[in-house]
Amino acid sequence: MSYIWKQTIPAGGKWSGRIGRGKSVTFTAQESGANASLLLYNAYDLTERYNMPDTLKAQHTAHLTKGHVLMSDNGRVFASITADTTGWHDTISGYTTRSFTQQKYGASTYQESRNAWRRNGEENFSMELLRNGLTTRDLVPNLNLFSKVYCDEEGNMNFVSSHCKKGDFITLRTEMDLLFVLSNTPNPLDPSKTYPSVPIEITVDEAAPVSSDDYCLNFRPENKRAFENTWSYDLLLGNKTLSTI
Amino acid sequence: MAVFNRVESSRKIENAIYDETVLAGDGWMHELKPGQTLRIIDVEGNQAADTLFFDAENPEDHYSAVSTIANQGNIYLSTGTVLLSQSGKELVKIVADTCGRHDTLGGACSAQSNTVRYAHDTLPMHNCRDTFMLQLSKYDSRYTKRDLAPNVNFFMNVPVTPSGGLTFNDGVSAPGYYVEMEAINPTLVLISNCPQLNNPCNDYNPTPIRLVIWDSL
Numbered sequence: 001m002s003y004i005w006k007q008t009i010p011a012g013g014k015w016s017g018r019i020g021r022g023k024s025v026t027f028t029a030q031e032s033g034a035n036a037s038l039l040l041y042n043a044y045d046l047t048e049r050y051n052m053p054d055t056l057k058a059q060h061t062a063h064l065t066k067g068h069v070l071m072s073d074n075g076r077v078f079a080s081i082t083a084d085t086t087g088w089h090d091t092i093s094g095y096t097t098r099s100f101t102q103q104k105y106g107a108s109t110y111q112e113s114r115n116a117w118r119r120n121g122e123e124n125f126s127m128e129l130l131r132n133g134l135t136t137r138d139l140v141p142n143l144n145l146f147s148k149v150y151c152d153e154e155g156n157m158n159f160v161s162s163h164c165k166k167g168d169f170i171t172l173r174t175e176m177d178l179l180f181v182l183s184n185t186p187n188p189l190d191p192s193k194t195y196p197s198v199p200i201e202i203t204v205d206e207a208a209p210v211s212s213d214d215y216c217l218n219f220r221p222e223n224k225r226a227f228e229n230t231w232s233y234d235l236l237l238g239n240k241t242l243s244t245i
Numbered sequence: 246m247a248v249f250n251r252v253e254s255s256r257k258i259e260n261a262i263y264d265e266t267v268l269a270g271d272g273w274m275h276e277l278k279p280g281q282t283l284r285i286i287d288v289e290g291n292q293a294a295d296t297l298f299f300d301a302e303n304p305e306d307h308y309s310a311v312s313t314i315a316n317q318g319n320i321y322l323s324t325g326t327v328l329l330s331q332s333g334k335e336l337v338k339i340v341a342d343t344c345g346r347h348d349t350l351g352g353a354c355s356a357q358s359n360t361v362r363y364a365h366d367t368l369p370m371h372n373c374r375d376t377f378m379l380q381l382s383k384y385d386s387r388y389t390k391r392d393l394a395p396n397v398n399f400f401m402n403v404p405v406t407p408s409g410g411l412t413f414n415d416g417v418s419a420p421g422y423y424v425e426m427e428a429i430n431p432t433l434v435l436i437s438n439c440p441q442l443n444n445p446c447n448d449y450n451p452t453p454i455r456l457v458i459w460d461s462l
Contacts, residue, residue, distance in 0.1 A: 047390045052310075053352020056411050058361045062350070063409035073374075073393070075357030088409060092320065092350060094311030097333055137305040139331050140394055151405040154248045155321040155346075157314065188315045226361045 003203040009036070009184045011197035012119040016128035016181045018043045021174045022242045024082065024207040027145050028169040031198035033161070035187040036145040037095045037121045039129075040070060040078050043177040046134055048072050052091050052141035058222040062151065064089040064143065067219040069226060070172070076230040077223070078178055080216035082207070083171035086164060090144040093157065093189050095121025100188065105195045118195050124183035132179055145170055145200075147187040159189040173207045173216070175230050175242070210243040249345030249417075252324040254425050256282065256341075256459050263458035269451030270371050270440035272380040276301050277428035280461025282340065285436075287400045289452035290420040293439040294399040295353040295373045298328055298336045301431035304387055306330045307394040310349040320405055322347040322397060327429070331394070336432045341425035344418045348403040350411070352395045353377065354441050363443045376437035384433075398439075399424050401446065413446055 008030070009015050019025055020043075027036055042048035051073040059068055066084040069077045081089075101120040102108070108118040126136050148163040186197050210217055210227065217227055231241040258264065267273050269292070277283055285294050298308040309331040314320045316329055324342045327335050352358075353373035360368050374393060381388035402417035438454050441447065 051352065051358075051395070053350060053395045054355075054358045054361070057351050057403075058358065060411050061409060062405040062411045071358075071361065073355065073357070075355070075359075075361045092311060092314065094309065094315045099333070135305070136331060137307070137391055139309075141309075141311045150407050150409060151320050152407055155319045155405070157318050157320060189318070222361050225365060228365070229357070229360060 003205045005204040007202050009182060009200045009202065011184060011199060013184045014124035014128055014182060016132055016179065018177065018179050019174055019204060020177050022207050022209070023174045024171050024205045025174060026169050026171045026203045028201045029146055029164050029166060029198060030201055032164060032166045033192070033196045034146040034164050034198045034200055035185070035190065036200045037183040037185060038143040038145060039125065039140070039181040041179040042072065043179050046132070046138070046179065048074050049138065049140055050078060050143070055091065058226065059220055062092065064091055067215055069216050069223050070143070071226055075226060076233060077175040077226045079172040079174050081170060082173045082216060083169065085168045086146060086148070086170065088148040088163065089170060090147040090149040090187065091141060093144055093147065093149050093187055095125065095142055095183060096185050096188050097122040119185060121183045121185040124185060125181060128181045132181070144187050149187070149189055157189055159187060159191060161191065175227070210245070212245045250323040251343055251345040252341050253343055254284070254341035256284070256425070258457060261457045261459050264455070266453050266455045267436065267438045268453050269438050270376065271438055272376040273436040273456060274380045274384050275434050277337070277432045277434060277458070279428050279430055282425055282427045282459045283434060284423050284425045284457040285399055286421065286423040286455040286457065287344065287418045288420065288455050290422065291400065291418050291447045292452045292454055293401045293441070293447065294454050295396050295437040295439050296399055297377065297394065297396045297435040298330070299392070299433040299435070300330050300334055300336065301433045304385065304433065305392070306332050306334060307392055308336065308396065310395045314349060320350060322349055328397070335429040337426040337428050339424060340427045344400055344422040344424060346402060346417060347424060348398040348401040349395070350405070351398050351401060351403040353437060354439065359443065367443060370442065371440040373437035373439050377435060380435055413444070
C-alpha cells in the first residue's frame with residue numbers, strides 16, 4: 001500500500017493530528033480483537049464535531065460500515081467510509097475510564113508496570129484534547145473502530161468477541177480538514193478478562209475526488225444532501241470542492 | 246417482541262411545589278436539588294421532550310448518552326436507569342415511567358440536520374438545538390455550543406434491530422403518559438419541547454408538555 005504518512009499506535013496508545021480533506025486514512029488491526037476509539041472535529045472550528053445521533057438517524061443505521069458517512073453536528077460530511085473488511089464498527093458504547101479499567105482489569109501504575117500500564121480512553125482523550133485547545137467538556141460519543149456491538153429486541157447490548165481479525169482495515173476518506181483524536185483502548189463492553197487492546201497501524205494517502213457514481217454519495221439521499229452542505233461550505237471558504245460533479 | 250417497563254408513580258400533583266406547561270417549540274431550564282423529583286407529562290401524546298442534563302456543581306460536565314447506556318448494557322431508558330454525566334457522575338434516576346421506553350440515540354433536531362434528513366428548504370424551520378442554545382444563552386454566559394451533547398428524547402421510540410438497523414416508530418406514548426426522575430446530585434435540566442413538523446412520529450403535530458416537581462419526601 002502506498003502512503004504519504006504511516007504510524008503505528010501501540011496497545012493503550014493515543015494520537016491526535018490534523019488530516020486535510022481529500023485523504024484516505026486507513027486503520028489496520030495488527031492483531032485480532034482491536035478497538036480504536038476515535039473522535040473527529042473540524043480542524044478550524046473545533047466546536048463542530050462528529051455527531052453520533054445525526055450520523056445514525058440520517059442513515060437509519062445503528063452501526064457503521066462501507067457506504068456510511070460520518071456527519072458533523074452542522075449537517076456536513078466529515079468523512080466517508082470507503083472501505084471496510086469487518087462490516088460493522090460501533091458508535092454507541094463510548095470509551096473506558098480509569099476507575100472502570102482498574103475495576104475490570106486490575107489496578108496498574110506506571111511506577112510498577114512502566115509503559116505496559118493499562119491506559120484508558122477518558123485520560124487518553126483528555127490529554128490529546130487539551131493538546132489541541134479542547135477540554136473534557138468537548139467529549140461526545142465516539143467511534144469504536146473494529147468493534148461490533150448489536151442490540152437484541154429488548155435493547156440489550158451484545159459485544160461480538162470474534163469480530164475483528166488480524167489485518168482487518170477501515171478506510172475513511174476525509175471530506176473536510178479534520179482533527180483526529182485517537183485512543184487505542186478497549187471497548188467498554190469487551191468481556192475479555194485480559195486487557196485486549198492490540199496495535200493499530202494508520203496510513204494516510206491521497207484519495208481520488210468524489211465522482212457522481214461514488215458509493216458513499218449515493219448510499220442514501222440524505223448522504224447526497226450532507227455532501228452538498230460540505231461543498232457549499234468549501235465554496236464559501238474559497239476552496240475548490242473535491243468533487244468532480 | 247420488545248419488553249416495555251411501565252411503572253406508575255404514587256406522587257400526587259396536589260403535593261407538588263412546581264407545575265408548568267411548556268408549549269411545543271419552547272424551552273425550559275431548571276435546577277433540581279438532590280431528592281427532588283421531576284415529572285414530564287406528555288399532555289396530548291407522541292410528543293418528544295428533548296432533554297439535556299448538566300452537573301449543577303460543574304456546568305462543563307454534561308449528560309453522556311453512551312456512558313448511560315453502556316453502564317446498564319441496554320440502549321433504552323426506563324425505570325431504574327441512572328443517567329450519568331460525561332465524567333461518570335450520577336445525575337438523576339428514572340423512578341416511574343408509564344410510557345415504558347425512551348430514546349437516547351436519536352438526538353435533537355437542528356436546522357442543519359433537517360436539511361440532511363428532509364430537504365434543503367427546511368433550513369429556516371424552528372428546531373430543538375436552536376431552543377437549547379437560546380435557553381443556555383439566557384441562563385448563564387458560561388455555556389456555549391460546546392455544551393450541546395447528544396440528549397435524551399423522552400417519549401420517543403427509536404428501535405434498533407439485531408442486524409444494526411435503526412427505525413422510527415410511533416405509538417409508544419399516549420395522552421397523559423409521564424416519566425419521573427429523582428435527582429441524585431444537583432442537576433440542571435434543559436428541555437426543548439420539540440417543534441418538528443417534518444416527522445410522522447408525532448403526526449406532524451407538536452404539542453405541549455407539563456412539568457411537575459416534588460420536594461424530597
